[in-house]
Amino acid sequence: MPRKSTKTGKYKLKTHKATAKRFRVTGSGKLVRTKGGKSHLRRRKSARTKAQLAEMVTVQGRSYKKRVARLAPNLGK
Numbered sequence: 001m002p003r004k005s006t007k008t009g010k011y012k013l014k015t016h017k018a019t020a021k022r023f024r025v026t027g028s029g030k031l032v033r034t035k036g037g038k039s040h041l042r043r044r045k046s047a048r049t050k051a052q053l054a055e056m057v058t059v060q061g062r063s064y065k066k067r068v069a070r071l072a073p074n075l076g077k
Contacts, residue, residue, distance in 0.1 A: 013073045015071075015072050015073065016071035016072055019068055019071040019072045023068050023072065023075060024056070024075075029076070030058050031059040031064075031065055031068060032056040033057055033059055035052075035053045035055065035057060038053050
């Protein structure tokens, strides 16, 4: 009767998919995110406001970066 092999080691890290879709890491290593408020109710917004919604924003703050790194560990690789 063959013995069952017991696998010992670390657990495989799972990526939080919603976080991975919202954030990106640039070539220089900055964490950037998209802006919200683009899905509907855009007719009453000015052209300048709509253009500014298309820009990516750099994430500021160590706690936010830490949280994103924990939720999406393979994002920067």
